[in-house]
Amino acid sequence: MSGRMFPASNDPLYGVSEAALRGSWYDIDLGAIRHNYRQLRGHLSAHVKVFACLKRNAYGCGAGPVASALACENIDGFAVASLLDALAIRRAGVSNPILLYPGVTPVGAAMVESLDLIVSVSSLDELQQWSAVVNTLRVFIKLDLGFFRAGVTPAGARKLVAVAMADPTVRVEGIYAHMSELPTVQPTDADAQHERLVGIITDLDNLGIRPPVVMMSSTDGVLNHPDMDFDAVDPGALFVGIGGSSTLARAVELRPALKAISTSLVCVKRLDPSLGPVPEIPGYKTDMTLGVIGMGWGDGLPRHIPEGAVGLVQGRRARLLAPAHLEHIRIDLTGIPNARTGDEVILLGRQGPEMITHDEVCAIWGTDAVGLYADLRDHVPRRYL
Ligand SMILES: *Cc1c(COP(=O)(O)O)cnc(C)c1O
Numbered sequence: 001m002s003g004r005m006f007p008a009s010n011d012p013l014y015g016v017s018e019a020a021l022r023g024s025w026y027d028i029d030l031g032a033i034r035h036n037y038r039q040l041r042g043h044l045s046a047h048v049k050v051f052a053c054l055k056r057n058a059y060g061c062g063a064g065p066v067a068s069a070l071a072c073e074n075i076d077g078f079a080v081a082s083l084l085d086a087l088a089i090r091r092a093g094v095s096n097p098i099l100l101y102p103g104v105t106p107v108g109a110a111m112v113e114s115l116d117l118i119v120s121v122s123s124l125d126e127l128q129q130w131s132a133v134v135n136t137l138r139v140f141i142k143l144d145l146g147f148f149r150a151g152v153t154p155a156g157a158r159k160l161v162a163v164a165m166a167d168p169t170v171r172v173e174g175i176y177a178h179m180s181e182l183p184t185v186q187p188t189d190a191d192a193q194h195e196r197l198v199g200i201i202t203d204l205d206n207l208g209i210r211p212p213v214v215m216m217s218s219t220d221g222v223l224n225h226p227d228m229d230f231d232a233v234d235p236g237a238l239f240v241g242i243g244g245s246s247t248l249a250r251a252v253e254l255r256p257a258l259k260a261i262s263t264s265l266v267c268v269k270r271l272d273p274s275l276g277p278v279p280e281i282p283g284y285k286t287d288m289t290l291g292v293i294g295m296g297w298g299d300g301l302p303r304h305i306p307e308g309a310v311g312l313v314q315g316r317r318a319r320l321l322a323p324a325h326l327e328h329i330r331i332d333l334t335g336i337p338n339a340r341t342g343d344e345v346i347l348l349g350r351q352g353p354e355m356i357t358h359d360e361v362c363a364i365w366g367t368d369a370v371g372l373y374a375d376l377r378d379h380v381p382r383r384y385l
Helices: 018-022 030-041 055-059 063-072 083-091 106-114 124-131 154-166 189-207 219-224 358-365 369-374
Strands: 025-028 049-053 077-080 098-100 118-121 137-143 170-177 213-217 258-270 289-293 310-313 316-321 329-332 344-351 354-356 382-384
Touching (some): 030 049, 063 077, 083 106, 124 137, 189 213, 289 316
Parallel strands (some): 025 382
Antiparallel strands (some): 289 329
16 A cells, blocks of 8 residues: 545545535525524614524534524524534534533533533433533423423422532523423413413522523414413524414514435436336336436435425426435436436425425425425535525
8 A cells, every 4th residue: 555645524526626526415594594694683672682503413504604693693592402513512612602512421420511501300310410511501400380391390499500500510501491392282281381480580589599491482382372482492493494384473474494415326327228117116127217316315305205396407397217236326317318327316495497395395295394404414524505
């Protein structure tokens, strides 16, 4: 072997972008994220803080760049469920407060201290575990108001807050909850949960141990229940453009952060009889022009290609053909005689006169808007607009 050197992960890749080298990418519109923040901010009192929930790598849009864009809008802080998302935000040079949702255990203590993060605590045991390994522990107490997920129950809240407040090594900076999204939820449940929170806060007030920040509203709450703002809100989906409408208590016009899912043709050929009979799978035809795209179900596309799934090639709709493979999917190029290997294929977004909308993708792929963002994969490069 000669002593050849290859680029380190941060070096330029022979002058070609990662997106171009992979041949597939997501276009992310940071202007849309800033616009969506301003739509929300316009509805809130000046004293209400916004902690943008950037979990799952900012819903697949990239926690670092999304946090940088929101920091330019002077957002108050962020919330994530993973230390690696918090690290991405700090590496982007963003120093605003970051709340860690449940999901981080004290093995991350050194990073929590070094990145100056706020941890969530749902029990006396968690408080003890954390304060044993972090010198000055910044915490938000997490409440469960009826979601049956993480958080201390209303009955245990007073004791947990009191013990945390009495510990000189612990700084209790807030108390928060996440409204129930259980499938059994009833319209009146929001009010019941709100009442439970008000009851807890009143109790803590009477004891003189109310934490400085009270927070409960995510996207649904902040757009539908202005009375539940308290001191801070932590919506997430809203920033990527999900959940808005003009008919809500707070009318917002949101723009999607995901502008395009783009891939390219890795092969184009005309079928001929030397291949044997065409498979008896819907869409396969003798003499057709068959293309292969450079994305598959391993890149977040559906495991099974649904009826009606298409890509755009040269500004025209072309049918995707089952079955899906890990990195490849076939596409019927019969109506597009000039298609060539390397051509761009748009799976979501605009190409020439044609457009595949978020609604269309969600309907055909059998998902919803949050599901679509959750299926964005971190190994697919993002281009920021
Ligand atoms: C996901 C999440 C949010 C944000 O929810 P959206 O519906 O995306 O606004 C807020 N708080 C917690 C605890 C969450 O898990």
